[in-house]
Amino acid sequence: MSGWIAEQAAEITARAERELEALVAVSSPSGDVHGAEECISVASALAPAAAASERLPCSSPGHAEDLVLRLPGTGARRILLLGHLDTVVAHEDHRPLLREQDRLVGSGAVDMKGGDVVALGVLRALALRPHDFAEAALLLVCDEEWRSAPFTHVERFEGWDACLCFEAGQLTPDGDEAVVVRRKAAGTLHVRAVGASSHSGSAPERGRNALLALAAAAQAVAExxxxxxxxxxxAVPTVLHSGDAFNVVPSGGELFCDLRSDRTAAFHDVLGQVPREVGGAELHAEFxxxxxxxxxxxETAPLLSAAAxxxxRPIVGAGRGGASDASHFAxxxxxxxxxxxxxxxxxHAPHEFVLRxxxxxxxxxxxxxxxxxxA
Incomplete structure (x- = not known):
């Protein structure tokens, strides 16, 4: 291992647990402006002194602005580091960092505040060799976990020489270090039902049951x-909302389904399987x-060979099913x-953890x- 790698890895490791504890201490569910601003304050404090801070409009309306930390250099290459500060954990379910044997357990620890800590450490390491790059930037977004609007940052960094994203790492089945160079496309299918309410005891036949229509749509997607x-x-139905009272035929509701595939065109095939009407209730499906x-x-094979x-020791390019903002930049x-x-x-679970x-x-x-x- 080269001396620079060993030295800077030791420096990152010496600070990582405390920095992860500081980030995880902040509850930052997607869309919560106050939590995002607190995380941004922590990340800014951990950035190298030479980094200039810039705020960019978030892709999702109503969110805190995203953060870019920029390092100028005198070299040739431009390198983008990438992470996100939001989690899927609601405030009432938030868990601060706990140390449990070999695990650091807490909300957002592995997805992806642990990655943010490593990215910040890499940015500090880059600050020591500005002659080797033209610009290095760390982009930390506030809406990765629940974004329904187009991603707005692609054009800004188009043509940069590399994008390094710090989502969770993995090992190969043989125990070698792996990075992610292949991901499936991801889609969120939204189905809205429009029916008619009626008394479920005395006149159920007068209603058009939106819940039953959504259930049929969920089954069609699952098939x-x-x-x-x-x-x-x-193709996995994940969220269904319909009905407000136990004795009323539901007149409306909505269904969300999570789709993953090697081709985005496959999502449109799923969309085509959703019926337009069930039992008189209309179904309106869109992405x-x-x-x-x-x-x-x-493209990355020569780079990973040189890095190994x-x-x-080996570094293997692997695949993963989960979505990531890296897919937008690739x-x-x-x-x-x-x-x-x-x-x-x-x-995304209560026992979320990073291996120390x-x-x-x-x-x-x-x-x-x-x-x-x-190099």
């Missing part, structure tokens, strides 16, 4: 689920959001590598990729 098929399509697929395997040589920044954050588990030992090993991986980029 397209084909993870072993040519598109590796997963709340579609995120593109990402496949940077070919500097690290002294079409215009071919050298896009994701999954550079620490390893852990339980994302992985803070060091994943910092080494990220620094090796950066060192190879700057």
């Amino acid at each position: 397209t689920h084909d993870p072993s098929g040519p598109d590796r399509l997963t 709340a959001r579609i995120w593109p697929a990402m496949d940077a395997r070919e 040589e500097r690290l002294g 079409p215009s920044i071919p050298l896009t590598v994701d999954g550079l954050g620490p390893r852990g588990g339980g994302a 030992a992985s803070l060091r090993s994943r910092a080494e991986v990220a620094l090796a990729v950066v060192d190879a980029l700057l």
Whole structure:
């Protein structure tokens, strides 16, 4: 392992637990402006002194502005580091960081405040060698977990030399370090039902049951689920709201379904399976959001080979089903590598955690990729 990687990984590791504790202490569910602003204050305090802070309009209306920390240099390459500060955990369910044996447990620890901590450490390491890059920037967004509007930052960073995203890391089945260079497309299907209410005891036949219509739509979507098929399509109904009283035929409601596939075109096939009417209730289906697929395997292979040589152990380009903002940048920044954050588990669940030992090993991986980029 090169001396710069070892030295800076040790520096990142020495600070990582305290920094993660500070970020996780802030409850920051997507859309909460106060929580986002607190996280941005913490991240800004952890940034290198040479970094200029800039606020950009968030892609989602009503959210706090996103943060960009910029480092100027005198070299040639421009490198974008990427993360998000929002979580899916509501305030009442928030858990501050707890140390449980080899785990650092807390809300948003692995998705992705642990990755943010490593990214901030990498930015501090870059500040020590400004002659090797033209500009390095860390973009931290506030709406990754629940964005229904188009992502607004692609054009701003189009043509940069590399995008490094710090979502959670992983190992291969053989135990080698892996980064993410392939992701499925992701879609959120929204189905709205319009029926008619009536008394469910004395005159149920006068109603048009929106709940039953949505249930039929959910079943139709679920029947397209084909993870072993040519598109590796997963189609999962996830949220259903309908009805306000136990003795009234529901007149309206909505259904959300999560779709993942190698091709975005497969989502439109799912949309076509949703009936337009069930039992007199109308169904209106549309996409709340579609995120593109990402496949940077070919473009990143030489970079990962050079990084592995500097690290002294293999770095494998792998795939993952979950969505990430890296997918938005990959079409215009071919050298896009994701999954550079620490390893852990339980994302979006009460037991979410980061593996303490992985803070060091994943910092080494990220620094090796950066060192190879700057060579």
